[in-house]
Amino acid sequence: MTHTIFAVVDNKPGVVSRVSGLFTRRGYNIESLVTGVTDDPMIYKLTVVLNGTEEKKDLLVAQLQRIQEVISVSVAEHTPCALSEMMLLAVPAHTEEDRAQARAFAESLGLRLCLEADAVLVFELCDTPEALDTARSAMRARFPGAYSVRSGAIGLALDP
Amino acid sequence: MTGARYLARFLNEKGVRQVFDYPGNSLLSIYPALREAGIAHRTARSESGAIFAASGVSRSGAGIGVCFATSGPGATNLVTGLADAMLDSVPLIAFTGQVSTSVIGQDAFQEADLLGITLPITKHNFLVKDGAALPTVLEEAWRIAQSGRPGPVLVDLPQNVLSSEIPEGAASPRLPHKRDPGNLAFDKQKDAFFDLLSRAKRPLLLVGGGCKSASASVRNAVSKLNLPAVCTLMGKGVLSDNDRACYGLVGIHGNGTANELLRSCDTLLAVGCRFSDRTIPNVDLLRGKCVLHVDTDAAELNKRVLCALGAAASAEEFFTELSAAPLAPFAPSWAPEKENSPAGAPDFCLKRALNDLANAFPDAIFVTDVGTHQVLAANAIRSDSPYDFLSSGGLGAMGFGLGAAIGAALSRPDRRVVLITGEGGLQMNLGELASIREFSLQNLSIVLCDNHALGLVEELNRLQKHPAICQNRQDPDFDKLFSAFSIVCARAKDAKTFSCALSDLARGKAQALHLILSPDESAYPQNAPEERL
Ligand SMILES: Cc1ncc(C[n+]2csc(CCOP(=O)(O)OP(=O)(O)O)c2C)c(N)n1
Numbered sequence: 001m002t003h004t005i006f007a008v009v010d011n012k013p014g015v016v017s018r019v020s021g022l023f024t025r026r027g028y029n030i031e032s033l034v035t036g037v038t039d040d041p042m043i044y045k046l047t048v049v050l051n052g053t054e055e056k057k058d059l060l061v062a063q064l065q066r067i068q069e070v071i072s073v074s075v076a077e078h079t080p081c082a083l084s085e086m087m088l089l090a091v092p093a094h095t096e097e098d099r100a101q102a103r104a105f106a107e108s109l110g111l112r113l114c115l116e117a118d119a120v121l122v123f124e125l126c127d128t129p130e131a132l133d134t135a136r137s138a139m140r141a142r143f144p145g146a147y148s149v150r151s152g153a154i155g156l157a158l159d160p
Numbered sequence: 161m162t163g164a165r166y167l168a169r170f171l172n173e174k175g176v177r178q179v180f181d182y183p184g185n186s187l188l189s190i191y192p193a194l195r196e197a198g199i200a201h202r203t204a205r206s207e208s209g210a211i212f213a214a215s216g217v218s219r220s221g222a223g224i225g226v227c228f229a230t231s232g233p234g235a236t237n238l239v240t241g242l243a244d245a246m247l248d249s250v251p252l253i254a255f256t257g258q259v260s261t262s263v264i265g266q267d268a269f270q271e272a273d274l275l276g277i278t279l280p281i282t283k284h285n286f287l288v289k290d291g292a293a294l295p296t297v298l299e300e301a302w303r304i305a306q307s308g309r310p311g312p313v314l315v316d317l318p319q320n321v322l323s324s325e326i327p328e329g330a331a332s333p334r335l336p337h338k339r340d341p342g343n344l345a346f347d348k349q350k351d352a353f354f355d356l357l358s359r360a361k362r363p364l365l366l367v368g369g370g371c372k373s374a375s376a377s378v379r380n381a382v383s384k385l386n387l388p389a390v391c392t393l394m395g396k397g398v399l400s401d402n403d404r405a406c407y408g409l410v411g412i413h414g415n416g417t418a419n420e421l422l423r424s425c426d427t428l429l430a431v432g433c434r435f436s437d438r439t440i441p442n443v444d445l446l447r448g449k450c451v452l453h454v455d456t457d458a459a460e461l462n463k464r465v466l467c468a469l470g471a472a473a474s475a476e477e478f479f480t481e482l483s484a485a486p487l488a489p490f491a492p493s494w495a496p497e498k499e500n501s502p503a504g505a506p507d508f509c510l511k512r513a514l515n516d517l518a519n520a521f522p523d524a525i526f527v528t529d530v531g532t533h534q535v536l537a538a539n540a541i542r543s544d545s546p547y548d549f550l551s552s553g554g555l556g557a558m559g560f561g562l563g564a565a566i567g568a569a570l571s572r573p574d575r576r577v578v579l580i581t582g583e584g585g586l587q588m589n590l591g592e593l594a595s596i597r598e599f600s601l602q603n604l605s606i607v608l609c610d611n612h613a614l615g616l617v618e619e620l621n622r623l624q625k626h627p628a629i630c631q632n633r634q635d636p637d638f639d640k641l642f643s644a645f646s647i648v649c650a651r652a653k654d655a656k657t658f659s660c661a662l663s664d665l666a667r668g669k670a671q672a673l674h675l676i677l678s679p680d681e682s683a684y685p686q687n688a689p690e691e692r693l
Pocket of ligand 1: 529530531532533534556557558559581582583584585586609611613614615616617
């Protein structure tokens with residue numbers, strides 16, 4: 001089960017080490033940790049995607065809360081929030097025909113061409129993590145040589 | 161005013177009268193500043209001695225222990241003491257010298273990344289890169305060390321920050337964003353909590369170190385409700401060991417009766433403890449019981465043991481509410497009579513000697529090192545206050561004892577402090593013997609439990625049927641050694657010599673008691689294997 005957790009933190013040196021150190025030390029299985037800057041340069045918002053049970057998630061929330069720089073923690077499941085992630089996906093394409101096919105298929109899935117090199121096209125998609133999963137599976141099914149990288153999710157919790 | 165002066169003045173204002181230290185280049189500006197502020201610096205024989213002494217100050221309830229170490233090797237020598245304080249939730253502050261900010265990151269002479277090294281073994285740590293931040297950092301460090309669940313805080317001070325001018329008016333600490341969780345959550349759960357407790361037929365209270373500052377409230381609630389109790393090593397003394405309701409230490413190193421209670425209770429109310437693997441070696445033991453867990457640190461709830469109900473509240477808040485709750489006292493104790501240990505033990509053995517020692521020093525603060533003697537002492541010594549039995553529990557750090565005893569003796573000059581140590585642990589910080597004379601510690605007595613073996617590990621090793629690890633270890637002649645440090649030592653090798661030597665120790669004719677013991681005495685206080693957990 002994956003859980004998405006948001007932490008609002010003071011932007012102090014070392015704060016990201018403290019948070020990431022906690023994951024390693026306590027053996028959490030983290031899918032992503034993204035540090036987001038906010039409009040206030042003194043405040044960062046971290047988005048953590050965790051793989052684990054409900055209890056593990058509650059424990060992580062409590063452990064995050066005891067880090068001095070952590071101002072507040074919320075959980076996506078309990079908070080109205082917007083979630084978004086970015087993916088770059090490359091499709092090897094050597095001939096004009098390959099390129100046209102890749103392009104047409106990618107665009108039908110909503111991907112946007114962002115780089116055209118000699119033997120490869122790179123597409124970009126910004127959407128929910130689930131939508132990225134779907135698009136990636138479809139692209140890789142059609143173009144087995146395709147490869148991708150993802151940014152990890154960021155979220156904006158609509159705190160009351 | 162320079163950073164060094166500001167720091168010394170700050171400590172003075174917080175009531176610090178002495179600090180433990182080991183000097184080095186990066187710290188030189190501190191000494192004149194401490195002198196000006198009227199703070200004594202007690203230079204130990206190593207930084208690890210200094211930090212254990214600071215821990216002894218805090219653990220004996222004499223305020224927050226403070227120590228100083230120079231950059232690089234001095235600072236890295238603090239690591240064990242910090243980890244020890246972290247695991248036992250001991251409030252202390254370590255100040256470390258650091259290379260100047262202009263060369264940080266360049267592998268300068270005696271540069272070490274103390275922030276990185278100590279990140280997981282401190283409650284919090286700071287690197288002060290700018291003198292203007294010093295006032296805020298000091299206030300924060302002081303607050304963090306003792307708030308909520310206490311712990312060690314490290315403040316890394318670059319040389320140029322110590323010598324820089326602190327701008328006037330910089331001392332307006334920005335309020336931290338962080339909110340304290342408080343007991344709001346507990347207020348909502350209170351009724352459910354007390355309802356579950358009221359249904360218990362065989363309730364048992366497990367007292368952990370988190371109850372130390374709430375001793376009076378715990379005692380009050382226990383007697384009001386007729387609640388039998390057992391404790392962890394850190395919770396020892398919260399209830400008086402002389403109290404009928406207090407069954408003493410539970411767990412791997414606990415006594416048979418306490419363990420039996422734990423096994424047979426139907427409701428376990430655990431307060432201020434973290435269910436460590438020394439206390440509950442196997443969490444299945446608690447299956448089917450109603451576990452109610454209270455800790456000021458919400459991150460302890462459901463960490464090792466899933467509880468029926470967990471509350472993030474301080475022990476003081478909890479026990480005050482408990483005493484006021486409309487709960488009827490529990491049926492006259494379902495628990496058996498307390499067992500009285502050394503029956504059946506040989507005439508002269510560690511168990512018996514510790515019992516006699518407890519009788520000879522009824523009002524002392526006892527400090528132990530780590531090993532067989534520690535476990536047996538935790539069972540033999542009857543503590544009446546949570547600040548009277550000092551032991552390295554979570555980390556089990558050999559070398560703790562002598563340093564901690566020195567800190568306790570210096571900060572509690574009104575009390576006798578008795579160190580109980582193995583010969584292995586004593587040798588780990590042996591140099592600190594010199595500090596006893598250096599600081600004229602007349603109120604410190606040493607009991608050296610010399611079993612000529614690294615007893616506890618050799619026993620564990622024997623249980624695994626491996627050949628001995630350290631046979632014929634060439635130990636020094638301890639009697640001569642004590643004498644070299646100007647410490648008068650009495651020696652005992654049997655019941656007869658023991659009674660003379662103990663009386664010499666009690667009357668102050670000797671400062672050390674050297675016990676020659678069998679290497680085979682077991683660290684397991686339980687009389688029979690089925691009493692173990
Ligand atoms: C710093 C450190 N190193 C190693 C150990 C492992 N250890 C635990 S108890 C023990 C033996 C202690 O021997 P001694 O001080 O003679 O005390 P005894 O057990 O004989 O009473 C050892 C080596 C430890 N706890 N701490």
